[in-house]
Amino acid sequence: MSAKTKLPTGQEAIAAKGWLGAHRFLILRRISQLFFLGLFLLGPWLSLWWVAGNLAGSRTLDVLPLTDPLVLLQGIVAGHWPEMTALIGAVIVLAVYALIGGRVYCSWVCPINPVTDAAYWLHDRLGLPKGWQPKRATRYWVLGMVLAVSALTGTIAWEVVNPVTLVHRGLVFGVGFAWAVVIAVFVFDLVVARRGWCGHICPVGAFYGLVGAKSLLRVSARNRQACDDCMDCYAVCPENQVISPALRGKGDETPLILSPDCTNCGRCIDVCSVDVFAFTNRFDTRVTAPAGQPNASEAA
Ligand code: SF4
Numbered sequence: 071m072s073a074k075t076k077l078p079t080g081q082e083a084i085a086a087k088g089w090l091g092a093h094r095f096l097i098l099r100r101i102s103q104l105f106f107l108g109l110f111l112l113g114p115w116l117s118l119w120w121v122a123g124n125l126a127g128s129r130t131l132d133v134l135p136l137t138d139p140l141v142l143l144q145g146i147v148a149g150h151w152p153e154m155t156a157l158i159g160a161v162i163v164l165a166v167y168a169l170i171g172g173r174v175y176c177s178w179v180c181p182i183n184p185v186t187d188a189a190y191w192l193h194d195r196l197g198l199p200k201g202w203q204p205k206r207a208t209r210y211w212v213l214g215m216v217l218a219v220s221a222l223t224g225t226i227a228w229e230v231v232n233p234v235t236l237v238h239r240g241l242v243f244g245v246g247f248a249w250a251v252v253i254a255v256f257v258f259d260l261v262v263a264r265r266g267w268c269g270h271i272c273p274v275g276a277f278y279g280l281v282g283a284k285s286l287l288r289v290s291a292r293n294r295q296a297c298d299d300c301m302d303c304y305a306v307c308p309e310n311q312v313i314s315p316a317l318r319g320k321g322d323e324t325p326l327i328l329s330p331d332c333t334n335c336g337r338c339i340d341v342c343s344v345d346v347f348a349f350t351n352r353f354d355t356r357v358t359a360p361a362g363q364p365n366a367s368e369a370a
């Protein structure tokens with residue numbers, strides 16, 4: 071019996087679901103990232119001030135305040151007590167990400183995500199080595215350092231180097247240092263550390279991961295009995311250490327991906343040719359049983 075030939079990552083899903091079906095969430099995420107970036111550029115570029123400000127702090131239709139809670143936290147530890155509007159804006163943002171998953175910010179909103187995804191794509195095509203792989207906890211140390219530096223200097227320290235803020239400034243005020251930082255992130259992920267920036271270093275991702283640790287929206291490997299071990303989900307997942315507990319769980323062990331590191335990007339759903347994964351809520355622990363057997367969750 072001849073062994074099944076392994077197709078390049080994603081090809082099985084394309085063959086089974088078509089190109090669009092195998093890229094649904096990737097396309098939606100790019101639209102979402104462009105949408106949020108575009109909202110902030112409408113004012114400076116076209117004088118349409120539906121949204122004034124940037125991802126650090128904004129006001130929509132002159133009514134809805136939104137504040138990046140990490141920026142607010144840095145301001146507080148730096149000794150600057152925020153105005154009530156900024157506090158309300160941060161509570162709104164915290165509530166949304168606590169519900170849908172903090173790292174949804176990383177995969178659906180952050181304009182740096184396409185840059186790091188592009189670096190990963192090129193890294194894969196060139197067959198480069200993984201490179202330096204700092205511990206996943208490094209980003210929490212960076213987050214702690216950011217808060218410590220803010221407290222010691224009385225500044226909102228991360229905003230000085232935050233690539234997201236710099237991209238926004240670059241697009242509004244023209245090219246300059248901003249693009250050097252974006253290129254540095256790209257080169258870092260390409261030649262220094264594969265998936266290094268978002269997966270190991272960025273304190274914003276660390277912060278939002280903590281915010282969404284108990285979020286309602288989750289990915290489930292509900293159909294895990296259908297898995298054919300192609301490993302494509304591991305190849306595309308930016309945080310692939312989160313997959314095994316759900317995918318390799320036995321019986322009624324939860325099929326939910328519960329790690330706060332999961333970005334809810336949906337790539338595992340796209341790339342799986344046998345539709346193992348689906349979005350659901352954290353209370354939905356159903357597992358599809360092999361044909362002819364009751365579902366594990368029903369049998370329990
Ligand atoms: S869940 Fe299994 S079949 Fe689906 S992409 Fe992952 S390894 Fe492949």
Ligand code: SF4
Nearest residue numbers: 307332333335336338
């Ligand atoms: S487990 Fe799936 S949704 Fe979560 S980060 Fe990985 S690919 Fe994205």
